[in-house]
Amino acid sequence: MSETPKSATSRREFIRGTGTMAASALAASAIPYVHAQGTEEATQIALVGCGGRGGGAASNALSVTTGPTKVVALADVFPDRMRGAAGHLGKNFAKKFEATPDRQFIGLDAYKKAMDCLKPGDVVILTTPPAFRWVHFKYAIEKGLNVFMEKPVTVDGPSTKKMLALGKEAAAKKLKVGVGLMCRHCDARRALFDKIKEGAIGDVLAIRAYRMHGPVGFFSSGPKPDGITDTMYQIQRFHSFLWASGGCFSDFYIHNIDECCWMKDAWPVKAQATGGRHYRGDTIDQNFDNYSVEYTFADGTKLFLYGRCMDRAWSEFASYASGTKGCAQISIGGHHPAKCHIHKGHDNDNKGDIAWAYDKPEPDPYQLEWNRLIEAIRTDKPHNEVERGAMASLVTSMGRMAAHTGQVITLDQIMNCDHEFAPDLESLKADGPAPLQPGPDGKYPVPMPGKKTREY
Numbered sequence: 001m002s003e004t005p006k007s008a009t010s011r012r013e014f015i016r017g018t019g020t021m022a023a024s025a026l027a028a029s030a031i032p033y034v035h036a037q038g039t040e041e042a043t044q045i046a047l048v049g050c051g052g053r054g055g056g057a058a059s060n061a062l063s064v065t066t067g068p069t070k071v072v073a074l075a076d077v078f079p080d081r082m083r084g085a086a087g088h089l090g091k092n093f094a095k096k097f098e099a100t101p102d103r104q105f106i107g108l109d110a111y112k113k114a115m116d117c118l119k120p121g122d123v124v125i126l127t128t129p130p131a132f133r134w135v136h137f138k139y140a141i142e143k144g145l146n147v148f149m150e151k152p153v154t155v156d157g158p159s160t161k162k163m164l165a166l167g168k169e170a171a172a173k174k175l176k177v178g179v180g181l182m183c184r185h186c187d188a189r190r191a192l193f194d195k196i197k198e199g200a201i202g203d204v205l206a207i208r209a210y211r212m213h214g215p216v217g218f219f220s221s222g223p224k225p226d227g228i229t230d231t232m233y234q235i236q237r238f239h240s241f242l243w244a245s246g247g248c249f250s251d252f253y254i255h256n257i258d259e260c261c262w263m264k265d266a267w268p269v270k271a272q273a274t275g276g277r278h279y280r281g282d283t284i285d286q287n288f289d290n291y292s293v294e295y296t297f298a299d300g301t302k303l304f305l306y307g308r309c310m311d312r313a314w315s316e317f318a319s320y321a322s323g324t325k326g327c328a329q330i331s332i333g334g335h336h337p338a339k340c341h342i343h344k345g346h347d348n349d350n351k352g353d354i355a356w357a358y359d360k361p362e363p364d365p366y367q368l369e370w371n372r373l374i375e376a377i378r379t380d381k382p383h384n385e386v387e388r389g390a391m392a393s394l395v396t397s398m399g400r401m402a403a404h405t406g407q408v409i410t411l412d413q414i415m416n417c418d419h420e421f422a423p424d425l426e427s428l429k430a431d432g433p434a435p436l437q438p439g440p441d442g443k444y445p446v447p448m449p450g451k452k453t454r455e456y
Contacts, residue, residue: 043374044122046073046114047099048136050085053150054127057180058085060367061125061148062093066375070096073103073117075110077235077430082106108430111136120144123377129238129245130155130393131422131435134162141170146377148370150180152254152393153386155246158420160394167386174380178373179389182365183259183335185372188358192328192340195356196263200342201323204264204301209256210316212308219248219309221285223442230434240285241444242455243421243435248287249400250393253307256319257295257399258392259330260303263321267395268295268303270410273403277446278310284443286436286456293399305399322346326355337362404456406449419454 047058054076061069071089076082082104089097105113111132115124126136126149133153140147147170154160170177183189196204218239224230238244245251261267275288289310295303306316319330327346331338341357343350376383398414422428422435436456438444445456 040068042068042070042096043377044072044118045069046075046118046122046124047071047085047127048075048111048114048124049127049129049150050074050076050078050081051127053180054081054125055085055088056366057125057127057148057150057370058089059092060370061123061374062089062096063367064370064374066371067378069123069374070098072098073105073114074099075105075114077107077110077232079106108428112139115139115143115145118143118145121146121377123148123373126150129235130250131159131238131244132425134159134166135425137163137166137170141166141173141175144173144175146176146373148178148180148373149389151389152246152250152396153179153389154393154397155243155250156397156419156421157394157415157417158423160390160397160415163390163393164387167384167390170386171382171384174382176373176376176381176383177386178369178383179385180369181255181258181385181389181392182369183255183331183338184262184365184385184388185368186336186338186362186365187360187368188338188340188362189259189262189330191358192330192338192342193263193265195342196321196323196328197265200325200356201321201328202325204321204323206301207260207264207303207319207321209253209260209303209305209319210307211253211256212306212310212313213315213317214311214313215309217248217251219285219287220280220283223282223284224438229431230436230438231428231432232430234434234436237285240287241436242286246393246397246400247285248309249291249307249403250396252309253291253305253399254392254396255335256331257303257305257396260305260319260321261392261395263328263330264297264301264303266297266299267391267411268297268398270408271295271399271402272408273399274406275403275449284438286444286446288403288447291399291403293403295395295399320348336365401455404447404449405453407453 045061047054123146124140130152154163218237221237221240224233234241239248273293275291278289290308293305317334318332321328327343329341342355344353344355398409402409447455
């Protein structure tokens, strides 16, 4: 039976930072293996990236209801994050945590060592900064491993092309791959999507998404302190640097963008945007403090995204879809619970005109995505979320690039853009040159809309 603690920690609850990893050369392949249906053999798991997201994903993996699981290896480049994940998992899942000290690996090649502890058909969790996703995914495919990877899965056009090709390779080998866009597994949102497809709000006219709050994560960073290289500082504070994460835009806003595109049942074809930096003092990160993006779908329908990281400013964290017959609330107050409902009119604050509401308990989508992944592995059902994850990441990057360049950016332009933020990740060294070099003043290049055709 699956051992589930009374208060299993989800990724949402666990997040206090993100595990980080770099990469080196890749190694030999293995023949895929699928756990036989009905077997009680535990699915072994390796965690690559031991920060908040990694520890939370591992907690969900160990709390599945669709088959026994156990964590047997950990990998990271920061010992403190390794200790934090090991302590949390060892305390809360004592019978399922078998990553003994000899299976806790630190360093640029640690991801390989952790995956080498698994056998084909087991699962690796990839929760490092997104830039490394395709490198680690490629090694996992060669090892015949099923994969759970955190979003976003790409940060630019070139890495998206690599990820799409790897997704096809994984599918050909019948490997199961989950992507951490957990809103797609939300029962309430699924019900709302069905209602919209049935015409409950009429023709969709416009969609709005808001993620506006104070600074979180590594949104901003001060000057690099002594005792750490530029490379390791950028990995450590990955939200601050476009090559590592796509910046706050890609990492923070992808969920809202993805759920809105889901309700529209399409990807936008172009974007134009604005944004800017304010009150920055001596910060050296590459992020804008606010973003406003107008996405356009092929039929002319608009998706408006508003993002802001600024203290003491108005906050909202929600998504809405407006149609000819009414307005749907896609999410409110964060990612879970969604509290989906449909208004007869277009006043989201009018509680008296609700035409439909999801009235059942909302299971945690962070857990649902894991239950479904493990079930697919154990029953050999098709399960590959790579293309959707890559497209959501690319569409997000399209809006970011529009804001950072001050130009209208099409989906074709971002897909075929030759600006690969970190082209040599496989040979990255902790004490070697960083993908982003500081200027003489210690600051890094920032986007300059209208002055640069590239993001930096």
